[in-house]
Amino acid sequence: MKRYFSRKLLIYILTLILAVTVDWLIPRFMPGNPVQIMIARAGLKAESAKLVYSEYMKAFGLDVPIWQQYINFWIALFHGDFGVSLWLFPRPVLRIIMDAVPYDLLLLVPAILISWFAGNNFGAFAARSKWLDNTISPLGYVLTATPYMWLGILLAWALGIVVHIFPFSGAYSYGLMPSLSWKFIGSLLQHWVLPFMSLFLVMFGGWAIGMRNMIIYELEADYSHYLEALGAPKNLVRRYAFRNAVLPQITGLALQLGVIVAGQLVTEIVFSYPGLGYLILQAIQNHDFFLLQGCFLFIIIGVLIANFAIDVTYVLVDPRTRAGMTGEA
Amino acid sequence: MGLQVENLTVYYQTLKGNVQALENASFNVADGEIMGLAGESGCGKTTLGHSLVYLNQPMKFIGGRVLLNDQDMPIADMEAMNDFRLKQISIIPQYAMNALNPTRKIGKMTAELLESKKVSFKIIKAELERRLDLVKLPREVLNMYPIELSGGMKQRMVMVLSTLLNPALLIADEITSALDVASQKAVAEMLVEFRDQQCCNSAIVITHDISILYQIADSILIMYAGQLAERASTDAIIHSPRHPYTKMLISSLPKVGVRYEEKKLSGIPGKPPLLLNPPRGCRFKERCPLAFEKCDQVPPFEEIAPGHFVACWKESAKNAQA
Numbered sequence: 042m043k044r045y046f047s048r049k050l051l052i053y054i055l056t057l058i059l060a061v062t063v064d065w066l067i068p069r070f071m072p073g074n075p076v077q078i079m080i081a082r083a084g085l086k087a088e089s090a091k092l093v094y095s096e097y098m099k100a101f102g103l104d105v106p107i108w109q110q111y112i113n114f115w116i117a118l119f120h121g122d123f124g125v126s127l128w129l130f131p132r133p134v135l136r137i138i139m140d141a142v143p144y145d146l147l148l149l150v151p152a153i154l155i156s157w158f159a160g161n162n163f164g165a166f167a168a169r170s171k172w173l174d175n176t177i178s179p180l181g182y183v184l185t186a187t188p189y190m191w192l193g194i195l196l197a198w199a200l201g202i203v204v205h206i207f208p209f210s211g212a213y214s215y216g217l218m219p220s221l222s223w224k225f226i227g228s229l230l231q232h233w234v235l236p237f238m239s240l241f242l243v244m245f246g247g248w249a250i251g252m253r254n255m256i257i258y259e260l261e262a263d264y265s266h267y268l269e270a271l272g273a274p275k276n277l278v279r280r281y282a283f284r285n286a287v288l289p290q291i292t293g294l295a296l297q298l299g300v301i302v303a304g305q306l307v308t309e310i311v312f313s314y315p316g317l318g319y320l321i322l323q324a325i326q327n328h329d330f331f332l333l334q335g336c337f338l339f340i341i342i343g344v345l346i347a348n349f350a351i352d353v354t355y356v357l358v359d360p361r362t363r364a365g366m367t368g369e370a
Numbered sequence: 371m372g373l374q375v376e377n378l379t380v381y382y383q384t385l386k387g388n389v390q391a392l393e394n395a396s397f398n399v400a401d402g403e404i405m406g407l408a409g410e411s412g413c414g415k416t417t418l419g420h421s422l423v424y425l426n427q428p429m430k431f432i433g434g435r436v437l438l439n440d441q442d443m444p445i446a447d448m449e450a451m452n453d454f455r456l457k458q459i460s461i462i463p464q465y466a467m468n469a470l471n472p473t474r475k476i477g478k479m480t481a482e483l484l485e486s487k488k489v490s491f492k493i494i495k496a497e498l499e500r501r502l503d504l505v506k507l508p509r510e511v512l513n514m515y516p517i518e519l520s521g522g523m524k525q526r527m528v529m530v531l532s533t534l535l536n537p538a539l540l541i542a543d544e545i546t547s548a549l550d551v552a553s554q555k556a557v558a559e560m561l562v563e564f565r566d567q568q569c570c571n572s573a574i575v576i577t578h579d580i581s582i583l584y585q586i587a588d589s590i591l592i593m594y595a596g597q598l599a600e601r602a603s604t605d606a607i608i609h610s611p612r613h614p615y616t617k618m619l620i621s622s623l624p625k626v627g628v629r630y631e632e633k634k635l636s637g638i639p640g641k642p643p644l645l646l647n648p649p650r651g652c653r654f655k656e657r658c659p660l661a662f663e664k665c666d667q668v669p670p671f672e673e674i675a676p677g678h679f680v681a682c683w684k685e686s687a688k689n690a691q692a
Contacts, residue, residue: 267469268483270424271532272455277486281471288473360473360515 049352053345060341065114067337068330069107075127076101078328101125101331123338124331128323134335137320142339144212145316148233149305152240153297160248161290165283167249168256178253184246190307193239197311200235207234210313236312240305244297251293255286288359295351296344371439372572373399373422373539378434380421388430389645391417393596395434396671397679399539399572404565406583406604407576408619409593410642416464418593419541419576421445423461438538456487460537460570464544466528470516477512480531487535494534501530501569505560522553529560533569540570546582554579558586580623584608589677592616595642595653598671602678612680615654652683660684 068075076097080090098104101124102113117124123134167177201209213219214228259265259282268278306318313319317336324332355362376396382389391414399405407415417429422445425431431446438458444450463469471479480498481491499509505526516524525545533540542561546554564570575587583590583604590607592599592615600613611617618638640657643649649656655665664683671681674689 263463263465263468264471266424266426267463267465267528268471269426270420270455270461270463271483272452272457272487273483274452274486277482281474285471285473358473361517 045356049349053349057341057345060345061115061118061338062111064334064337064341065111068334069110071330073328075328075330076103079127079130118338123335126329126332128327128329128332134332137332138317138335138339141315141317141320144314145318147229148236148240148309148314148316150298152237152244153294156241156244157248157290157294157297160245161252161287163245164249164252164254165256165279165286167253168260169279174253178250181246181249181253184242185250187243187246188307189239189243189305190311192243193236193308193311196235196239208232209235212315232312232314236305236308236314239311240308248290248293251290252286255289256282259283259286288355291354291358292351295347295354298347372401372403373574374435374437375422376435376437378418378421378436379432380417380425381430381432382417383428383430384646387646390648391429391596391645392421394668395598397591397598397601399574402565402572403588404562404573404575404586406580406587406590407574407593408578408580408583408590409599410578412595412642412645413593414596414645415576415593416543417596419461419543419574422539422574423451423455423459423541424448425451456532456537457535458537459539459541460532460535461541462529462532462543462545464547466525466545467521467548469528470524472516475513475515476519476527480512480534483531484534489535498530498534501534504563504567505530522549522557525549525553525557526560529557529564533564536569536571538571540564540573541576542573543576544578545575546577546579554582555585558582562586580608580620592619595648596645597653597668598679598681599654600678600680601671602675606675606678612674612678612685613682614658614660614684652681 076094079097080093083093085093095104102110105113121135123138126132126134126137129137163177164181167173167181197209200206208214208231210232212229212232213225214232217225217228219225256279260278262282262285265278265282268281305316306321308314309316309318310322317339321333321336323329324336375398378392378395380392382391393414395418407418409415421429421431422436422443425445426448436443436445438454441458443454443459470476474482484491484494498512502509502511507523507526507530511519511523511527516527519527525548529545545561546557549557561573561575565573575583577583580590587604589601589603591601592607592613594615600607600611600616602611607616608620611620615638622635622637624635638657643653643656650668651666652658652661652669655661658665662683667683669681669683670686671679672686672689673679674685680686
């Protein structure tokens with residue numbers, strides 16, 4: 042057990058180092074100097090531009106050799122310093138990300154978890170009979186094949202413009218400031234419904250189809266047939282099949298939860314929802330390399346933590362993984 | 371008493387039509403008898419065995435009657451059969467090695483299965499442990515997952531589980547096929563032991579390995595292409611078979627003490643017919659050296675000597691003259 046987890050941990054640490062390095066490389070090897078772009082936008086005179094340029098290069102730590110930049114980057118990272126944003130200068134990147142993350146969590150955690158539960162149960166239900174399968178499964182295929190943003194636009198148009206039920210822009214009314222009042226929370230929920238629905242419906246279709254296929258496979262497995270041949274009631278056979286069919290779905294859930302921090306780029310853009318996805322778009326449009334790098338770093342850590350959590354969960358739910366731990370593997 | 375099967379006909383439904391895998395089978399298995407059911411691949415022996423306990427799609431019940439201890443078995447009704455499965459009729463399936471749910475401990479699975487059949491696991495636990503001793507499985511297996519057992523252990527575990535409620539009839543489908551020769555013998559002997567200890571009353575042992583049947587079976591039923599060919603005591607089948615197919619089948623087996631260096635083992639020339647559209651009458655006629663015009667009609671499965679049934683026009687003609 043200990044050996045298994047220490048080995049896993051080592052792999053995760055190596056992955057982290059590699060991913061962070063790539064994350065650091067990307068903005069540096071991208072064409073264009075962010076500082077220059079910033080100065081050009083300010084439209085300064087040549088001499089003062091030169092002065093500001095060298096000041097800024099020093100401020101962002103870009104005047105030292107590249108290998109030293111890399112080391113400085115790691116040192117700063119261990120101090121929890123992600124750098125300073127260019128777009129929202131001089132706000133620190135970490136603060137900007139931290140302001141955006143709650144909106145991601147608010148939107149994606151319920152969307153993923155509820156769609157997972159509902160989709161799995163619905164898929165298992167569809168596998169019960171041919172009649173249900175023929176009616177429910179096509180619906181699932183249509184839903185899962187729908188692009189998020191297209192459904193988002195459709196929902197915004199139908200429920201926001203044609204019938205004025207829900208607002209479809211921002212996370213709360215533009216006339217309000219974030220506060221812990223009922224008015225603000227109510228507005229938050231109102232703005233939350235449409236992006237939530239567009240995410241929920243598409244994911245729901247995917248989970249339902251996945252579960253339906255898995256459970257049909259499990260019901261055709263030898264152990265299911267044996268139980269039936271011994272006269273076990275249907276609900277016992279289904280319960281076993283469900284438990285085994287849900288294992289791959291747990292992996293899927295982990296992957297989805299891991300990218301939560303990435304937000305849902307297109308959905309958030311459609312609804313101008315100020316999550317991390319929206320932030321990434323802004324960072325790219327504004328050549329804000331530090332913010333982009335910070336966002337990616339956040340996603341990397343999120344994916345790794347989620348994967349580790351799922352490794353642990355698997356050990357708990359599937360005895361076959363436990364058997365592998367005693368061996369050399 | 372025992373098992374009576376009358377005119378049982380079971381087809382497989384396919385897109386191309388019905389595969390006539392079991393045609394008009396009638397036979398009895400006496401109380402306490404172990405009957406071997408043999409034949410080559412695709413002759414319908416597994417179809418016969420499975421149809422008695424678990425007649426699922428694409429198998430389709432066409433007609434016939436099955437009586438177990440004078441009680442009608444609703445074999446065509448999947449739901450109604452649930453009351454009889456495990457308690458009256460049980461099966462050790464061909465896939466015994468994969469028959470246990472991989473994510474449940476064996477003891478827990480057994481308990482859940484029994485509770486779902488309204489049988490108290492607590493009461494039966496002592497008997498379960500006794501049977502584990504009988505098949506030489508440690509009692510700890512109940513606390514293990516199926517992956518922790520070897521193939522042979524799983525096979526024996528399934529044997530114990532299938533017979534736990536002392537069924538009147540046990541169907542053992544190819545239980546020795548996946549085992550090495552040493553384990554084959556052990557498993558075969560365990561089956562006899564189970565019968566002797568009243569863990570099951572009578573048994574049908576499905577196999578293509580006649581040498582195993584010679585060791586354990588009281589009688590043998592030979593099938594060919596979905597039809598019953600011959601049924602007699604084990605001795606009679608091995609030493610004095612009457613049906614041409616049985617004769618050729620037995621003569622193609624290697625014999626103890628005979629060297630086959632000079633004389634090659636002879637097989638049966640030809641191939642069995644496709645059962646999607648089988649020939650009329652006796653299905654063996656195309657390979658049979660004795661075939662004549664009358665073989666275009668289905669020969670009756672006739673008792674030509676006490677307990678010796680044969681489906682062959684030649685034999686029934688001899689019988690009529692005698």
